[in-house]
Amino acid sequence: MQSITLTERVGRTVLRLFSAAVLAFLVAPVLIVIPLSFNESAYFSYPMSGFSTRWYAALVSSEDWRLAIVNSFVVGIASTAIATILGTAAAMGISRPSFPFRGFIMPLLISPMIIPIVVVAVSLYLVFSPLGLTNSYAGVILAHAALGTPFVVITVTATLMSFNWNLVRAAASLGAPPLETFRRVTLPLIAPGVATGAVFAFATSFDEVIVILFIGGTEQRTIPRQMWSGIRDQINPSILAMAALLTIFAIAMFLVIDWLHGRSASAKNVNE
Amino acid sequence: MPQAGRDAYRAARRSEAMRSLAFALPLLVFLVAVFLYPIGALLVRSIQSDDVAAAFPRVSAGLAGWSGAALPPPPVFEALAADMAAAQQNGTLVSAARRLNNYEPGFRSLILKTARRLPDPAAGPVEQAFLDIDRHWGETETWRFIQRASARVTPDYLLAAVDLRAGPHGLAELPPDQRIYQAAFARTFLISGSVTLICLLLGYPVAYLLATLPPRQSNRLMIFVIVPFWTSLLVRTTAWYVLLQPNGVVNALLAQAGLTTAPLALMFNRTGVLVGMTHVLLPFMILANYAVMRGISPTYQRAAVSLGAHPAVAFLRVYVPQTLPGIGTGTFLVFVLAIGYYITPALLGGGGDEMISQLIAFQMDRQLNWGLAGALSVYLVLLTLAVYFVFNHFVGVDRLRLG
Numbered sequence: 001m002q003s004i005t006l007t008e009r010v011g012r013t014v015l016r017l018f019s020a021a022v023l024a025f026l027v028a029p030v031l032i033v034i035p036l037s038f039n040e041s042a043y044f045s046y047p048m049s050g051f052s053t054r055w056y057a058a059l060v061s062s063e064d065w066r067l068a069i070v071n072s073f074v075v076g077i078a079s080t081a082i083a084t085i086l087g088t089a090a091a092m093g094i095s096r097p098s099f100p101f102r103g104f105i106m107p108l109l110i111s112p113m114i115i116p117i118v119v120v121a122v123s124l125y126l127v128f129s130p131l132g133l134t135n136s137y138a139g140v141i142l143a144h145a146a147l148g149t150p151f152v153v154i155t156v157t158a159t160l161m162s163f164n165w166n167l168v169r170a171a172a173s174l175g176a177p178p179l180e181t182f183r184r185v186t187l188p189l190i191a192p193g194v195a196t197g198a199v200f201a202f203a204t205s206f207d208e209v210i211v212i213l214f215i216g217g218t219e220q221r222t223i224p225r226q227m228w229s230g231i232r233d234q235i236n237p238s239i240l241a242m243a244a245l246l247t248i249f250a251i252a253m254f255l256v257i258d259w260l261h262g263r264s265a266s267a268k269n270v271n272e
Numbered sequence: 273m274p275q276a277g278r279d280a281y282r283a284a285r286r287s288e289a290m291r292s293l294a295f296a297l298p299l300l301v302f303l304v305a306v307f308l309y310p311i312g313a314l315l316v317r318s319i320q321s322d323d324v325a326a327a328f329p330r331v332s333a334g335l336a337g338w339s340g341a342a343l344p345p346p347p348v349f350e351a352l353a354a355d356m357a358a359a360q361q362n363g364t365l366v367s368a369a370r371r372l373n374n375y376e377p378g379f380r381s382l383i384l385k386t387a388r389r390l391p392d393p394a395a396g397p398v399e400q401a402f403l404d405i406d407r408h409w410g411e412t413e414t415w416r417f418i419q420r421a422s423a424r425v426t427p428d429y430l431l432a433a434v435d436l437r438a439g440p441h442g443l444a445e446l447p448p449d450q451r452i453y454q455a456a457f458a459r460t461f462l463i464s465g466s467v468t469l470i471c472l473l474l475g476y477p478v479a480y481l482l483a484t485l486p487p488r489q490s491n492r493l494m495i496f497v498i499v500p501f502w503t504s505l506l507v508r509t510t511a512w513y514v515l516l517q518p519n520g521v522v523n524a525l526l527a528q529a530g531l532t533t534a535p536l537a538l539m540f541n542r543t544g545v546l547v548g549m550t551h552v553l554l555p556f557m558i559l560a561n562y563a564v565m566r567g568i569s570p571t572y573q574r575a576a577v578s579l580g581a582h583p584a585v586a587f588l589r590v591y592v593p594q595t596l597p598g599i600g601t602g603t604f605l606v607f608v609l610a611i612g613y614y615i616t617p618a619l620l621g622g623g624g625d626e627m628i629s630q631l632i633a634f635q636m637d638r639q640l641n642w643g644l645a646g647a648l649s650v651y652l653v654l655l656t657l658a659v660y661f662v663f664n665h666f667v668g669v670d671r672l673r674l675g
Binding site: 015016018019022023025026030032033086087089090092094099100106107109110111112114115116118120121122123124125126127128142206209210224227231239240247250251253254257 | 637
């Protein structure tokens with residue numbers, strides 16, 4: 001064992017204090033939304049003038065918010081389904097050693113993650129509007145599906161890197177048709193990767209506002225779109241109540257991902 | 273190997289390659305249709321200029337061989353009169369006038385006024401009628417603009433997007449009070465660069481601590497990074513909007529601590545943009561560095577120290593170089609996301625903090641100037657691709673991991 005010098009101990013303490021400050025900076029604004037959402041005053045001011053649940057009451061009774069919540073889930077689930085199916089299939093191809101033109105195709109597949117979102121939104125408006133896809137659910141869902149696919153491709157490809165292809169060969173040699181092999185051998189093993197990708201794709205859609213702003217109509221307003229106009233146009237503290245609910249939703253998402261990670265680690269053990 | 277065997281082997285390899293490609297094909301087709309084609313269509317708009325050629329076909333043809341030295345001959349005036357009458361009929365006049373107005377403010381009203389007042393082209397010579405309506409028709413520059421605008425492919429938008437214009441004597445910069453975009457690109461670069469640097473300075477030590485703590489402790493601390501990461505961007509921007517306002521939490525706490533006597537201006541300025549963007553992008557930097565640091569064995573650093581290196585030297589010269597892939601990935605992600613930012617600067621920034629994304633949205637939304645929106649997008653996309661290729665060259669896109 002090595003001896004710990006004084007400099008190292010001082011360095012370690014400074015590092016801990018610094019990290020504590022940075023972590024507080026990250027998490028405090030997210031958590032402070034929860035108590036502030038019970039503020040009685042309408043101007044987000046601090047110190048709080050009193051305790052009130054009236055912003056939650058406003059949230060529940062508002063037709064706009066209800067539509068926004070439903071829309072967020074409809075668009076999120078539909079676009080995630082498309083992104084997950086297309087992305088998983090693509091990852092199955094890419095992870096084979098025989099995959100051609102990898103250096104050319106890979107950048108295309110992850111481009112939706114990299115191209116600035118405003119450029120995407122303006123482009124989609126340009127092309128979708130003569131096709132009647134603006135102000136429509138179909139347009140928004142297609143756009144969000146495209147934005148979600150790189151996450152699925154990346155997570156599933158990463159899972160397949162540790163995948164033992166001999167299992168597929170074994171199944172085939174025992175007479176299983178390819179689809180059966182996929183369903184009963186491959187999919188159960190890569191499921192945690194697929195699910196992680198799907199969660200990322202859903203979160204992308206759930207959080208997306210700029211594409212909706214450009215190509216969605218009032219019918220397609222989602223939660224972030226409603227919050228955007230809540231800050232921009234009419235200051236309304238019910239957005240803080242919504243923000244508090246979304247923070248709790250994020251914590252739930254964290255727990256889901258954490259659980260999937262545990263599963264993925266045990267899947268790796270099966271593989272090895 | 274005999275020739276037949278080699279051919280069979282090659283055919284088998286090719287069919288194997290085609291089979292793997294077939295898996296990716298549905299996604300490729302989908303992305304081309306709803307992503308790559310639309311972006312291509314927007315970028316092409318930056319060099320397209322159909323409005324004037326479509327509205328004024330006769331005068332476009334008439335000006336094709338015109339030298340620009342003197343006023344065009346009378347048939348060109350007659351052609352313009354005929355074109356204007358036809359364009360007014362089929363409704364293309366306004367878009368042509370708008371396109372010409374991009375060159376010279378006032379062009380739009382000149383066109384519309386002239387079209388309204390022109391006598392019937394069949395009545396006789398129209399040249400004098402044009403000159404009577406507005407003296408601008410007697411200037412060669414007016415006609416040169418029309419000639420320029422009737423070309424179907426134009427560099428004008430790409431030039432305008434960097435504050436240049438094609439004048440009679442080659443390229444010229446716009447007058448200083450009209451220059452917008454060079455400064456906006458510089459500002460976008462500066463804000464993104466500052467945010468990336470701040471994220472690296474704040475995130476690297478945190479990632480280091482998390483990677484060197486025992487797994488149980490680091491897992492517990494990880495929640496402080498992941499929960500903000502999973503929290504909606506709008507929620508976090510809203511939170512800062514509430515926290516940073518003059519009677520918000522931060523100012524209240526500063527006043528309570530006796531540090532300030534009057535509220536500080538923390539938002540609708542650069543401070544608000546930097547705080548908000550750093551908060552949103554910092555988790556990417558921490559996670560990217562943590563992923564690499566977790567795999568680094570402490571043995572090398574210990575070996576350096578046991579051979580007599582000062583711990584700080586061992587850290588800088590042995591540990592940090594091993595983390596370069598993490599630094600590269602984090603820097604790439606933060607910078608590339610930052611240069612496309614729109615929401616946070618729009619809500620927390622002031623008039624002097626507009627980023628390129630906001631100007632693109634403005635050109636499309638308010639001005640309906642697709643050409644300029646396309647041209648600004650061309651530069652923004654090129655900038656993004658350049659950053660991507662630098663990253664792919666030095667680090668490799670295969671290192672991009674999530675979760």
